[in-house]
Amino acid sequence: MFQIDAMSRTPIYEQLIEQTEKFIMSGVLRSGDQLPSVRSLSISLSVNPNTIQKAYNELDIKKIITSVQGKGCFVSPEALDIIYKARAANLGALKKTIAEYALAGIDRQSIIDIVESAYESIKQERNK
Amino acid sequence: MFQIDAMSRTPIYEQLIEQTEKFIMSGVLRSGDQLPSVRSLSISLSVNPNTIQKAYNELDIKKIITSVQGKGCFVSPEALDIIYKARAANLGALKKTIAEYALAGIDRQSIIDIVESAYESIKQERNK
Amino acid sequence: MFQIDAMSRTPIYEQLIEQTEKFIMSGVLRSGDQLPSVRSLSISLSVNPNTIQKAYNELDIKKIITSVQGKGCFVSPEALDIIYKARAANLGALKKTIAEYALAGIDRQSIIDIVESAYESIKQERNK
Amino acid sequence: MFQIDAMSRTPIYEQLIEQTEKFIMSGVLRSGDQLPSVRSLSISLSVNPNTIQKAYNELDIKKIITSVQGKGCFVSPEALDIIYKARAANLGALKKTIAEYALAGIDRQSIIDIVESAYESIKQERNK
DNA sequence: GTGGTCTAGACCACT
DNA sequence: GTGGTCTAGACCACG
Secondary structure, eight states, rough: OOOOOOSSOOOOOHHHHHHHHHHHHSSSSOOOOBOOOOOOOOHTOOOOOOOOHHHHHHHTTTSSSSEEEEEEEOOOHHHHHHHHHHHTTTHHHHHHHHHHHHHHOOOHHHHHHOOOOOOOOHHHHOOO | OOOOTTSSSSOHHHHHHHHHHHHTTTTTSOOOOOOHHHHHHHHHOOHHHHHEEEEEEEHHHHSSEEEEEETTTEEOOTTTHHHHHHHHHTHHHHHHHHHHHTTTOOOOHHHHHHHHHHHOOOOHHOOO | OOOOTTTTTSSHHHHHHHHHHHHHHHHSSSOOOOOOOOOHHHHHHTTOOOHHHHHHHHHHHTSSSETTTTTTTEEEETTTHHHHHHHHTTHHHHHHHHHHHHTOOOOOHHHHHHHHHHHHHHHHHHOO | OOOOOTTSSSHHHHHHHHHHHHHHHHSSOOTTTTOOOOOOOHHHTTTTTTHHHHHHHHHHHSSSEEETTEEEEEEEEHHHHHHHHHHHHHHHHHEEEEHHHTTOOOOHHHHHHHHHHHHHHHHHHHHO
16 A cells, blocks of 8 residues: 655655555545554565654644554544645645746646646546 | 745755746846855855855756856856756646645635736736 | 543543542442443443453552452442542642643633633532 | 653653743743754753654644754744643643542632642742 | 654553 | 554764
8 A cells, every 4th residue: 555665855754644645635544444553564665663653643743643552543533624724725835836837937828737637637536 | 145044944055056046047147147156155144155065066067057166156058948948847746746736625726826826926026 | 331432542441440430429439339340341342351450450459449359349438538539639730730821821810710610510510 | 951750651752842842931942042952962861862853853843943954953933822822722621630620529719729829839930 | 063864673551 | 463652873964
């Protein structure tokens, strides 16, 4: 399920966080679902348990999962809500990114084409 | 001219690179123009000379500037071209970013509005 | 009777202890009353028997219950007394907690209002 | 400055977080102040650097401090604000705590006396 | 020098 | 078995 790229510059634990959030957004993981245990993920990804733990801990702090001693980690009821709100609150960053492309001479239509194609691929993904 | 935010999490040397590229894109710096010397920038920004040097080195590697021993650093003739091409080649990353917002439930129109407003602000910037 | 929250971060066995003490304080359980057996509680709460056992053990150590081989666990005669004394001995902790709120700029009156409302709700609880 | 109790059940890293917050609330640490470096604290407290790092990291996530690579960790401008708001949002927990004392037969006046004495000690602390 | 990430391996509390 | 904390020690990026 999870896949990490050891050579990437983004830390492993962040890759795990991002992937978990994506799994939740795309419905692969739902509220109440149990995540793989720290140890099992550690073995299957050949990553140190501490690294997994760090990812789970941050997700716990964000209240996207709740980890319960002796039982495991579970997707929290508010997970989707929290993720959505975080993204919505972050639209300013997107504007900044696009402004940079604009400044670089990419024309308006090219960007809009990209937006359309992005929504197109999501739509197709969902219909699978 | 240059302004750095010491508290920011993006490294100072990257801030310098970005700002140099922006100055070139917006025409503040043109091919052949001389950049401030490492020492003078270091003093005016109160930043370690090594940090300035690192930024200039990377710009040199990208062939956006050419540093001439004993004379200084100059904006290369191909600078604009290189920057534009780098951005254009990077449109795939933008699509990925937008797809994430799409997945997070941000609707198509909101994104398009942001695109429009980004282009609007660039336009106004240019008319100043 | 007992209700546990498996998702809570306070261990199940502590939830059981707390609830038992509350039942005793509020008169639901009285000296000599028999507690549910480990096995039955384990089934009705779908909790591991070891967890129930651990709670009962701690209550036994505190002398709030006495467990009799082959017969069951009973609320001890001194239960109420012990619980009250433990709380009274713990007033120092309360002062420390309140001092923290005070340091955080919560004003005196807000705290007193909370005290009043806490006593109000207990009173109403008792009149049910 | 910092003091940790290795025997306490509350983790070292949480002790550090709490103490940092207290230092900020009491004015010992102010916005922009630099915290001791991870390594120096690690040595002076004879605690592993990772443990210090974990504490600093959580404070960073909470936006109480901002840590800058190669420079150090600094109390953020919004630190006081964030701490105050967190405490204010937590008044419900206090009510629950007090209700437990109330249920244990501690009378209203005793609690109020404690509130008064807590505020008294803070006041004296401030006049030092 | 600073903070940040990661591994290896230990121990604890809880179920 | 689960998650949580901690140590020891390494390596990287940044200034």
